[in-house]
Amino acid sequence: MTSPEDFSRLQSSMSHAVKAHWRAFLFEGILLAVLGVAALILPPLASLAIAIFLGWMFLISGIGGLIVTYWARNTPGFWWSLISAALAVLAGMLLLARPMQAVLTLTIVLGAYFLAEGVATIMYALEHRRELSSRWSWLLISGLVDIAISFMVITGLPSSAEWAIGVLVGINLLFGGATLIGMALAARNSNT
Numbered sequence: 001m002t003s004p005e006d007f008s009r010l011q012s013s014m015s016h017a018v019k020a021h022w023r024a025f026l027f028e029g030i031l032l033a034v035l036g037v038a039a040l041i042l043p044p045l046a047s048l049a050i051a052i053f054l055g056w057m058f059l060i061s062g063i064g065g066l067i068v069t070y071w072a073r074n075t076p077g078f079w080w081s082l083i084s085a086a087l088a089v090l091a092g093m094l095l096l097a098r099p100m101q102a103v104l105t106l107t108i109v110l111g112a113y114f115l116a117e118g119v120a121t122i123m124y125a126l127e128h129r130r131e132l133s134s135r136w137s138w139l140l141i142s143g144l145v146d147i148a149i150s151f152m153v154i155t156g157l158p159s160s161a162e163w164a165i166g167v168l169v170g171i172n173l174l175f176g177g178a179t180l181i182g183m184a185l186a187a188r189n190s191n192t
Contacts, residue, residue, distance in 0.1 A: 011128070011130075014128075018135075018183060018184075018187045019187045019190060022183075022184040022185075022187040022188045023184070025180045025181075025183055025184035025187070026180070026181060026184035026185070026188075028177075028180050029176075029177040029178065029179070029180030029181035029182075029183075029184060030177065030181065031177070032173045032174070032176050032177030032180065033173070033174050033177030033178060033181065034177075035170075035173045035177075036169075036170045036171065036172070036173030036174030036175075036176075036177055037170070037174060038170070039166050039167070039169050039170030039173060040166075040167060040170035040171065040174070042166065043163045043164075043165070043166025043167045043170065044162070044163070044166060045166065046165065046166030046169055046170060047103055047106075047163075047164075047165035047166040048099055048100065050106070050165055050166070050169060051095055051099035051100070051102050051103060051106060051165070052095070052096065052099050054092075054095055054106070055091075055092045055093075055094075055095030055096035055099060055102075056092065056096065057092070058088045058089070058091040058092030058095060059088070059089060059092025059093060059096065060092070061088050061092075062085050062086065062087070062088030062089030062090075062091070062092055063085075063089060064085075065081065065084060065085030065088060066082070066085040066086065066089065068081075068085075069081040069082050069085050103161050103162075103165060104157075104158055104161040106165055107153060107157065107160065107161040107164045107165055108154075108157065110153070110164070110165055110168055110169075111150050111153040111154040111157075111164070111168075112150070112154075114146045114147070114149050114150040114153070114168060114172065115146070115147060115150035115151075115154075117143075117146050117172075118143045118144065118145070118146030118147035118148075118149075118150060119143070119147065120143070121139055121140075121142050121143030121146060122139075122140055122143035122144065122147075123143075124139060124143075125137070125139035125140040125142075125143060126140070135182065135183045135186045135187070138178070138179045138182040138183060139179060141175070141179075142175045142176060142178075142179045145171065145175050146172065146175075149168055149171055149172070153168060
């Protein structure tokens with residue numbers, strides 16, 4: 001159980017970390033915003049890149065899982081681990097073989113993800129509104145935007161799959177970057 005003193009120390013340490021490293025947060029925010037604008041300008045290309053990236057991630061993690069499972073073949077749960085790794089390899093191969101055909105499924109998953117991320121970001125903002133002073137509102141706005149994006153994509157299926165992944169990721173990166181920029185600038189201003 002966490003005591004109120006422990007929680008207060010954690011809040012204070014978080015605030016000090018943001019103040020001490022505001023330039024790093026600013027740099028990351030600018031980078032995310034630039035990537036977000038690029039994805040918004042070319043959503044089909046961004047969608048394809050994301051599908052290919054996910055395909056490689058599944059394939060590499062699945063191959064790694066197969067190797068580790070083979071090395072640990074005498075441990076309990078071997079077959080479950082083997083099935084899990086094989087499914088990751090299969091998912092990766094399917095995404096890489098037909099990335100454009102996987103876009104609809106990825107769009108549905110991404111819509112659900114943005115909904116969950118939006119709720120989590122709003123809860124985080126509300127939980128930290130006292131410690132983060134004016135910075136918590138940036139988090140709240142980011143969470144609300146994520147939820148709005150999610151509903152827009154889910155209600156527009158299947159036609160939204162043509163543009164949704166690139167636009168969703170672009171908007172998320174843009175607002176995530178703006179959130180970090182806002183937090184960094186607020187932390188910088190509190191240093192002076």
